[in-house]
Amino acid sequence: xxxxxxxxVFDMDGVLIDSxxxxxxxxxxxxxxxxxxxxxxxLAFILEGGTRTDILRHFLGDLSQAELTEYGRRKDEIFRxxxxxxxxxxxxxxxxxxxxxxxLARAVATSASEIRTSxxxxxxxLGGYFDAVITAADVAVGKxxxxxxxxxxxxxxxxPGNALAFDDAPAGVLAAQSAGxxxxxxxxxxxxxxxxxxxxxxxxxxxxxxSLDLVLDADVATSPAAHRPLATWERGHRxxxxxR
Numbered sequence: 001x002x003x004x005x006x007x008x009v010f011d012m013d014g015v016l017i018d019s020x021x022x023x024x025x026x027x028x029x030x031x032x033x034x035x036x037x038x039x040x041x042x043l044a045f046i047l048e049g050g051t052r053t054d055i056l057r058h059f060l061g062d063l064s065q066a067e068l069t070e071y072g073r074r075k076d077e078i079f080r081x082x083x084x085x086x087x088x089x090x091x092x093x094x095x096x097x098x099x100x101x102x103x104l105a106r107a108v109a110t111s112a113s114e115i116r117t118s119x120x121x122x123x124x125x126l127g128g129y130f131d132a133v134i135t136a137a138d139v140a141v142g143k144x145x146x147x148x149x150x151x152x153x154x155x156x157x158x159x160p161g162n163a164l165a166f167d168d169a170p171a172g173v174l175a176a177q178s179a180g181x182x183x184x185x186x187x188x189x190x191x192x193x194x195x196x197x198x199x200x201x202x203x204x205x206x207x208x209x210x211s212l213d214l215v216l217d218a219d220v221a222t223s224p225a226a227h228r229p230l231a232t233w234e235r236g237h238r239x240x241x242x243x244r
Contacts, residue, residue: 008104
C-alpha cells in the first residue's frame with residue numbers, strides 16, 4: 001500500500017504545528033474586544049478548517065470587504081502577540097526526515113495566509129522540507145473546496161491518487177477526498193468521529209514514533225507512541241480503505 005504513495009501533503013495548523021490553543025485564545029480575545037460573547041463550544045467552529053473570512057462572517061455576519069480586512073488585521077495582531085507559544089507538533093520533524101529519506105515529495109496545503117505560513121515554517125525549523133507550499137493566496141476558494149490540494153499535487157507533479165494528506169479538520173478531509181487524495185485525520189482533542197464521518201481513512205493522535213508504513217497499515221490497532229487502542233487510532237470502514 002505504501003508503495004503507491006509518492007507524495008505527502010500536510011495541513012499546517014493542528015498538523016505540522018500545535019497551534020490550536022493559541023488560535024482559540026486569539027479569536028476569543030478579538031471577539032471579546034468587539035463585545036461578542038463566545039463560549040468554548042462556539043469557538044470550536046474555528047477548528048473546522050474554514051478560512052479567516054469564513055470565521056469572521058460566522059461570528060460577525062455579512063461584513064464588507066473593508067471590514068473583513070480591518071478585522072482580519074486586528075485578529076492577526078493579537079495572534080502575533082501569542083504565537084511565540086506555538087511549537088512544532090511532537091514527532092513531526094522526525095516524520096518529515098523519514099519522508100525525505102524515502103524520497104517522497106512533500107507539500108503544505110493550508111488556509112492560512114502566505115505571510116504567516118512562510119514565517120511559521122521558517123521559525124519552526126520546517127523550511128527546506130517541502131517541495132510546494134500552498135496557502136490562501138494561491139486559491140480563490142478555501143477548504144472544503146479541493147483546489148488547495150489539487151494545486152499541491154500539480155506543483156509536485158504527482159497525481160492525486162498517489163498522494164496522501166494529513167488534515168485535522170472535517171473541511172480539510174473533504175477537500176483532500178474531493179481532490180482525489182487519500183486522507184489521514186489528525187486529532188488529539190476528541191474530533192476523531194467527525195474526521196471519520198468526513199471520509200478520513202483513520203485518525204491518529206500525532207506523529208511521535210510513527211513511520212509511513214505504520215500509518216498506512218490497515219491492520220494497525222494501536223499507536224506505538226501512546227500504546228492505546230482505538231482511542232488513538234480510529235479506523236473508517238474497511239471497504240473504504242481496501243477499495244482505493
